[in-house]
Amino acid sequence: MKFIKMHGLGNDFVFIDHFSGSDVDVDYPELAKKLCHRQFGIGGDGLVVVLPSNVADARMRIFNSDGSEPEMCGNGIRCFARYVYDQGLLISDPMLIETGAGILKLNLYIKEGQVQGVQVDMGEPILRAELIPVLGEGEPVVGQSMEVLGQTYLYTAVSMGNPHCVIFVEDFSTLDFDRLGPAIEKHSLFPRKTNVEFIQINSPQEITMKVWERGAGPTLACGTGACASAVAAVLNNKTERAVTVHLPGGDLFIEWGSDNHVYMTGPATYAFKGEWLEAKE
Template structure:
């Protein structure tokens, strides 16, 4: 089985190319494959598995599976890598291009210099602020300044969906944050029936923020594209930043714009790591 390894700001993925695989053919057990391949000791290692598929409604279809085998609706860093991959493979040679995901069809603009992709801008669509669509067991639109309790502490949070749920909490000092315990506790909080991604945000200026993320189904990662988008939306709703913000993540920076047309745009890199072949029948 051939694979490609890619990352967006250190948020890393194992790619399997099934673009030419017929829909009627038997599909692999992708969740189990994700658990095996993404294991950092017994597999290739990665935050998720991305499957490249053909689409009847877009240029290509992306399925993504977290390292625990769960299938999220979308992944901002993953879709940038996906767009670069299908363009470089020649599956699509137009710009912009469209990708089908569980969160809908997204439009991506490739930043090209001398024929090389130097970055990818994703139109992430409109933020979802209605409680039942995030989903969160609360009332109102938007959910700003609500409270939840985790590990004996009470936090004010803002809830946003970018096709997948996010709980954004503003902090002043990461040194005082019990990240390793609070992340999983809030991810599985009863308020979120489909669990949630958790972003802890430090506001550095009206145009810069720092983000630490606990991803649903993956745990701590070096970057989260949808989380960066949701966090900028939360910052604007809480009147903490402007609408165009550089988000500092452990793996690097993303540029996020929540434009006046209500569309959120994310711009960042997509990088190859290696390609190879899985030899162990354990993965087949």
């Protein structure tokens, strides 16, 4: 099986191309667990499958390293856009990509025939509790308290097609990230589990983020998480509507526009390509 490995700010994915027609016999969740294993497979935060679409230019399916299928992935879709353009599968710019969170519009930044970056119209943030979903009160769910591991934290819930729990912190050095991340991911407040973002405010135009991704654990970047965090920062009157989000793997520029859409701009990078030789018994 031929593959290409790509990453968005270190959030890495194994790409397999089924654009000419999907194989109905492929068990993608099980394949994701095998391919994404960092010792016994290729290694990655997720598996991205390139598929045809009846309603858009192409369809992206993504599977986390544990085999679960999230609705969307911001870093993954930027890599997806570059892949389909470079492979000649799509030459349209902008392009429309079908995802589990709906059809998204992407603009490519091309210089001398090379994709230098991708802007994704992530659509409108979802702030209704039952649609996120979260068992919180109010609309939007801003600055509410939760009990986790014997302590109380204030959180803001946002969906960018997938659920996010955003918590503002003063100091990462005192954050029990490895325990809090999975505990909040599986907290009873979130019926479909949640991604978890811990945010430091640097200035009205800059924030720093650590993320625990639902189904993947700690990653170097999360595009939907950066978008949700920017929205949460505005809702909590902490930043302006356009911010640079500093992640462990690099920076994303996020703008919550006057049209209520969230725009994410960042890179998409190749790592390597190869062929996976599945062991035969």
